[in-house]
Amino acid sequence: MTEYFPKIKKIKFEGADSKNPLAFKHYNPKQKIMGKNMAEHLRFAVCYWHTFKGLGADPFGPGTIIRNYNSSGDPMQVAKDTMVAAFEFFTKLGVNFWCFHDRDIAPEADTLAETNKRLDEIVKLAKKLQKDTGVKLLWGTTNAFSHRRFMAGAGTNPDPKIFAYAASQIKKAMEVTKELGGLAYVFWGGREGYETLLNTDMKRELDHLAMLLHMAVDYKKKIKFKGPFYIEPKPKEPTKHQYDFDAGNCFAFLQRHNLLDDFKLNIEANHATLAGHTFQHELQFCVDNDILGSVDANRGDLFLGWDTDQFPTDIYDTTLAMYTILKGGGFTTGGLNFDAKLRRQSIDPLDLFYAHIGAMDAFARGLKNAAKMIRGGRFDKAIQKRYAGWDTVFGQRIEKGKADLGELEKYTLKNGEPKLQSGRQEMLENLLNEYL
Ligand code: XLS
């Protein structure tokens, strides 16, 4: 088999003192932390779309990146070569999972039937490579947003024929995800949203989207696909307003349409910040409502207002994310998928390795810090102290629903002005820095 990254050997853990840019300084897959090893905690996945199909294009110019697996000229040959290169990359990097959209791995043909045939051919190859390498599919999904037919959405399209096209594509993508032993299936509403309410029946569109998701649930049961479905919130881009705005919005939608039994969320760091939340906020919301499924690990740029999908490097963020994930019980079917792309000037295949190594180390450090924070128990203690009033007989009466407004008025009239306590934010922020 052709080797596409011949200069790279398997990336090894060399420890914090290593000066080798092609080695892990912190990610030691076998190192045990709170009962599981690092690989089991972090469950890293490489995304197919940015890593193998993203070539650095931006709105001002086409791609800058040239790859040796992209050169044959025949689209199906390119698809096969890319798949072989991808599994070489996964193996050399040492990740256990990958993720893809149907159209990332096989090019679309003139008819749906021909497109599905092409997909089957590539899936056969992927299945063999999964078997040879042991790399598994964290989740599969459909790209129902790039083709011009989806310009006005897929499940929320004003035209039922486009809805039907999207439904057919989802059906097939679920089948191939199952065929590849995928652990879950993702719905990201690429163009499910609107540009202006002047041409949009929002209620009708959302009802249609729910209908499509119910059909997917029925089909999942029919084909016995065991994995959960994930919805991936994003507030804007490409549409002005995306319906899956943030975790809170998705939760309300799933509740309203009776879909909570089959769906959890895939939280992306960059989408959280676009929605005006921290990454940790979105994760905490999911933990609190038992809907944390998986994570798209990346970051945005403080000064740019769009989805820059950069590789995660900020230890502050990875620490708080891992703290919240660990406290929420950790991943079961989910993991950390690097939905991140190289910058336009990072044209060397080596950059793909540097980017992923750095991201994996950033999360490994986050995991180690988070475990220390949990073991230290100092944050838990501070929160416990802050809410201690609720553990008294008085607080418990209210929490258990035994008090009423009259009783609380009587209490307040009798006891007067309550004594206030400090929120201690600065002290706790200093404490967090002790762990970084
Ligand atoms: C785009 C999304 C997309 C999903 C999968 O912003 O992040 O890549 O993760 O469809």
Ligand code: CA
């Ligand atoms: Ca994503």
Ligand code: CA
């Ligand atoms: Ca994104």
